[in-house]
Each structure stands twice: as C-alpha cells, then as structure tokens.
Amino acid sequence: xxxxxxxxxxxxxxxxxxxxxxxxxxxxxxxxxxxxxxxxxxxxxxxxxxxxxxxxxxxxxxxxxxxxxxxxxxxxxxxxxxxxxxxxxxxxxxxxxxxxxxxxxxxxxxxxxxxxxxxxxxxxxxxxxxxxxxxxxxxxxxxxxxxxxxxxxxxxxxxxxxxxxxxxxxxxxxxxxxxxxxxxxxxxxxxxxxxxxxxxxxxxxxxxxxxxxxxxxxxxxxxxxxxxxxxxxxxxxxxxxxxxxxxxxxxxxxxxxxxxxxxxxxxxxxxxxxxxxxxxxxxxxxxxxxxxxxxxxxxxx
Numbered sequence: 653x654x655x656x657x658x659x660x661x662x663x664x665x666x667x668x669x670x671x672x673x674x675x676x677x678x679x680x681x682x683x684x685x686x687x688x689x690x691x692x693x694x695x696x697x698x699x700x701x702x703x704x705x706x707x708x709x710x711x712x713x714x715x716x717x718x719x720x721x722x723x724x725x726x727x728x729x730x731x732x733x734x735x736x737x738x739x740x741x742x743x744x745x746x747x748x749x750x751x752x753x754x755x756x757x758x759x760x761x762x763x764x765x766x767x768x769x770x771x772x773x774x775x776x777x778x779x780x781x782x783x784x785x786x787x788x789x790x791x792x793x794x795x796x797x798x799x800x801x802x803x804x805x806x807x808x809x810x811x812x813x814x815x816x817x818x819x820x821x822x823x824x825x826x827x828x829x830x831x832x833x834x835x836x837x838x839x840x841x842x843x844x845x846x847x848x849x850x851x852x853x854x855x856x857x858x859x860x861x862x863x864x865x866x867x868x869x870x871x872x873x874x875x876x877x878x879x880x881x882x883x884x885x886x887x888x889x890x891x892x893x894x895x896x897x898x899x900x901x902x903x904x905x906x907x908x909x910x911x912x913x914x915x916x917x918x919x920x921x922x923x924x925x926x927x928x929x930x931x932x933x934x935x936x937x938x939x940x941x942x943x944x945x946x947x948x949x950x951x952x953x
Contacts, residue, residue: 653865653946655872662938665757666931671765672753672938675772676930678746679937681739744779748772750934751842754941771842778848779838785852786834794823832870833859835937839944862947869943873936884928891917 666672749772756763756771836859841851859866891914898910 653862653943653950655869658869658939658942658946662754662935662942665754665763665938666935669753669757669763672750672763672768672934673927673930674765675746675749675753675768676932676934676937677926678742679750679933680743680926680929681746682743741776741780744783745769745772745776747838747937748775748779748842750937751839751941754938755843755945758942758945775842778841778851781848782834782837782841782851786830786837790827790830794827828870828874832866832940835940836866836944839941843941843944844948858944858947858951861951865947866943869939873939877932877936880928880932884925887921887924888918891921 749768752771752775753763753768756767761767833855837851837855840846840854840858841848844851844854846854894910894913894917895907896910898906898908901907901910
C-alpha cells in the first residue's frame, strides 16, 4: 500500500469536489473531536455581581416559581436530546455521503453534493444500525469497567485506581481500534455494497489481515488530525485575550468591552472553524476509503 499516493489522491478529490466539504461539516456533527480545559479561578481578579447593582433583574429571577425552573430544566434537556438526535442523523448521512463520494470519484462517476448526499441518505439506516451495534458493544465493555473502577477506588480510598492505570492504558487503544473498525465496516458496506452482517465480516477480515498497515494509517491520520486541531484552537486563545484582559483590569467597562470583543471574534471565527473542520473530515474519511480500496485490491491479488 502506497500511503503517500493515497494521501495525494485523497487531497486531489477533496480539493476538486468542494461540495464534499458540506458533507464533512455534517459528519462532524457527531462530535468528532472534543476538548477539555480547566481554569484556576483563584488567579482571576475578583469581579462581584449580584450585590445590588441590578435589583430589578434579581427580583425578576426571585419571582419565578420553583416549578417553572423545573419545567425550564426539563424543556432544556428535551431540546438538547432532540438536537443530539438531529446531529447524529446528519453525521451519519454526511459520513455515508463522503464514503460514497470518494467511491464515485474512483469509479469515474460524476461527483456532486446532491448525488453524494443522496447516497448518504440511501445508506443511512444501515449505517445507523452499525453504529448502534458497535456503540452498544462498547458500552457493555467500557461502562462496567469505568463505573466499577470508580466505585472500588472510592471504597479503597483510591488504592484500586492505581491498579486500574494499566487497564485504562489498554482501553484507550482498544477504543481507537473500535473506532477504526466501525469506519471500515461502514466503508465495506458502501464500497462493496454488502449487507450489514457481511460488512462486519468483511471489515474484520480486512482489519485483521492488514493490521500493521491499518495501524500505521491510523497513527498518521490521528497524529496529523490532532496537530491540525491544535492549530485551529490557537485563534480561540487569541480571541479570549480581550475578555481575560478586561477581567484583569477589573472595571465594569473593561469587562463588558472585553467580553463583547471576544464574542464577536468567536462568531466571526466559527464559520472558518466549521469549514476547516469539514475539509479535514473530508480528507480523513476519504483517506480511509482509499485505504480500504487499496487493501481489498491487494488481498484479491
């Protein structure tokens, strides 16, 4: 397998068929990446509110009954669940459309956003079943380990947590392998037009028979995607500087002005981030699709 040729071809298709970027944006709706951060509030200058500066607003909040707050909370949870479901559906359609789009490009068919999107819709239910099966399987494996380890760590005052460290180190690569296997199963379903059971079997055959090459590709794309993600996160740090500066100065005017500049900056940068993320997702999914095609071709020889 010529990895450099795969990356070159994946970028050629990504750049030529820019309509696929829209599907890449949709595919990212599932939360292909996440970030965690922590803050040390003890280093932030104290800025007090609620000391009578806005008595009318305080009285308005206090006048709202407790039952209303409960209803608001339930409604908010319902809206978030609905949005999560919508994003999940869009991500499945986007991912299927990307795989189909690269397959169409490699077979000489005309690739358009409409045709790739239609292919994503046609494979939606099968892709959804694959995600559900592997998602439930991962829950059965990982959730008992995590919750059981947490409970035992509390009961043993953290001693058991030390024993879990090797297991946690093992679960991380297993989780990554499961993610790759899920994608290979989806690619097998679309590229070879298989049913769900056959797609699972074929993906496992390809995964097992070409483990070394799959691992290399996963490392390259994983590390590359992580580096690009860090680069895309740098502007957020710069955008947050006005707000942080306003807090350091400590006046009402500086805080409001800094927050306003930061919000405007984030709103302006958000489309750039979505577009860059869509392009990256298109390239990564395309690289895996071309990798799968190359592997099954070599296995057929």
